[in-house]
């Protein structure tokens with residue numbers, strides 16, 4: 001009987017899973033395999049929030065497989081060595097996996113292909129597992145990738161997507177292939193107190209609820225910080241417990257401008273992936289450099305520490321940074337503002353902020369995180385690279401009566417209305433009683449310094 005392996009990586013689901021469908025389609029036995037590879041951890045993955053979410057995902061995947069007569073096989077070690085070992089144990093001829101874009105994933109795929117072919121086995125890499133449109137599927141006439149989102153989105157929208165695939169009904173796993181014990185969320189320490197739950201079951205539940213009662217107001221409410229009216233599906237898209245193809249198809253099927261605005265955000269995700277696939281160095285180096293000489297030294301280090309702790313003295317910035325620590329997630333508007341504040345108002349290196357985000361974000365993702373940081377730092381794909389977000393103006397627009405700040409900054413919980421955005425204006429002794437810090441820098445001074453640095457003053 002033919003045996004195939006499905007190597008799961010960032011695609012921890014059974015529904016709409018082309019590699020799994022192809023393996024099951026052969027009619028033989030299937031080894032659903034996940035490898036905990038220390039090299040992935042060394043590359044920066046092993047942070048508590050993502051490890052805890054991953055534990056949920058693996059347990060849910062195993063439960064889904066067991067309902068179908070199968071089980072998940074977990075191995076620990078170098079991915080290539082472990083896949084070859086399992087392939088030999090199970091006498092598997094075919095190995096199926098999803099394509100991925102990071103430099104790490106590309107090297108892994110090349111090594112795996114070589115090792116498997118040397119053993120007389122074949123590796124099949126499936127696209128549109130982690131993206132709706134594969135990187136490189138649409139390109140401009142003169143380049144291997146789009147460097148600007150709007151023309152990319154136009155072409156992306158014209159693509160017809162493949163059909164959404166059902167989860168297989170039954171899976172037979174060869175009995176002789178053993179598994180290491182699955183991790184448990186409770187074994188991970190240092191997890192954010194309000195971290196969300198992982199797993200395909202939870203992802204599908206959230207997505208269905210979102211289509212029923214969230215997506216219809218997306219266009220008007222997605223920037224409302226206190227309203228918290230976005231889908232919060234980013235961790236599920238990151239771990240692949242939801243399929244981007246299915247998300248786009250089902251969102252489109254609900255119809256209307258709000259659903260389209262939502263689908264546009266999924267296109268941003270694909271956009272960053274096609275940039276990273278073409279320019280893997282953009283994970284660590286400026287995509288478009290301005291030869292910035294970011295500040296360093298003692299003052300810069302102290303300001304970076306205040307930013308990380310949510311003690312910059314700017315309540316909206318601090319609220320977002322504290323949400324990140326508490327939930328392992330931050331609202332997009334908060335991400336934009338805190339990134340602008342670090343890179344432009346404080347004029348500190350975007351890599352410093354990107355690393356802190358990756359240390360905490362449950363959806364922390366090389367393509368989305370590094371390229372959004374670069375976008376905001378003006379070293380990426382933004383066509384207005386010197387835009388600076390003002391925390392007071394952002395507060396007025398996106399948290400007009402201060403509810404978001406009061407939720408996350410307890411020192412200011414008793415300050416009513418919009419006054420919460422400028423605590424330095426409170427009368428004494430009320431201001432001192434809050435214990436909230438003074439601004440680390442004046443906005444005018446920060447702006448002037450940034451303009452000088454970019455040669456614009």
Ligand SMILES: Cc1cc2nc3c(=O)[nH]c(=O)nc-3n(C[C@H](O)[C@H](O)[C@H](O)COP(=O)(O)OP(=O)(O)OC[C@H]3O[C@@H](n4cnc5c(N)ncnc54)[C@H](O)[C@@H]3O)c2cc1C
Pocket residue numbers: 222230231232233234235237238262265266268269272330331332333335336339357361363364365366368369370372373376
């Ligand atoms: C500095 C910075 C760092 C970021 N780091 C990450 C990251 O590590 N991982 C991550 O998934 N997103 C990141 N984003 C993008 C965005 O902030 C999050 O995807 C979004 O806030 C997740 O919340 P949601 O699922 O409720 O989004 P929704 O508004 O409901 O959007 C739906 C989906 O579209 C995708 N999406 C939305 N906005 C963007 C965007 N700007 N770029 C790419 N994809 C987007 C996400 O997959 C999201 O789940 C970052 C943004 C900035 C400005």
